[in-house]
Amino acid sequence: MKFAGFFCVIALMVLFYARNNAIDMTQFQTDTKKVEIKGEVRSPGVYEVDWNATVADVLKEAGGSLENADISSINLSRNIENEAVIVVDKKQEEKKISINSATVEELDELPGIGPSIAQRIVEYRNHHSFQTLEDLKEVKGIGDKLFQKIKDRIML
The missing domain is CATH 3.10.20 (Ubiquitin-like (UB roll))
Known part of the structure; x- marks a missing residue:
């Protein structure tokens, strides 16, 4: 009888210990x-x-x-x-600026074009419309180097 009681106490301790111990999850990661x-x-x-x-x-x-x-x-x-x-994502295409209809403010957004060159572009097109993008080089202050810088951002 003492043996059975002792066995019950041990069984209860084992059950209690096993149920309340944390399980190491690193072995399952x-x-x-x-x-x-x-x-x-x-x-x-x-x-x-x-x-x-x-x-x-x-x-x-x-x-x-x-x-x-x-x-x-x-x-x-x-x-x-x-x-x-x-x-x-896909790159957003830059909005091209029309050299035949853009405002001074819009032209001023182009790299290397300040307010004075933008004003010259508007004045030039008031007398001559741009037939090609290269015609922009006729405007005072726009040479080959500046044209190369902006040509991909402009349209007629």
Whole structure:
């Protein structure tokens, strides 16, 4: 009888101890995680990467970004969470400015064009309309170097 009582006390202690101990979850943690990347990348999809992978690592797994990708706002060094989604957006095309109809203020936004050159462009077009983009070089103060700087941002 004493033996049975002793056995019951031991059994209760084992049950109590086993139920109230924390389980070490590190033994169940994986070494990898799954991350989806989409948008302007060569191979969008879901990738299994190292647990400590960064956005740059996932971008590399996806074959890198496309030419029209805008990665300027993405923190490439950021660690990513399991099941995260990374979206690489397309670059926004710059609005082109019409040299035949833009205001002085709009022309002034072009690199290298200040208010005085912008005013000269408006005065020139009041007498001659621009037939080609290169006609802009007829305006005093706009040479080859400045024209090369702005040619991709202007239109007729």
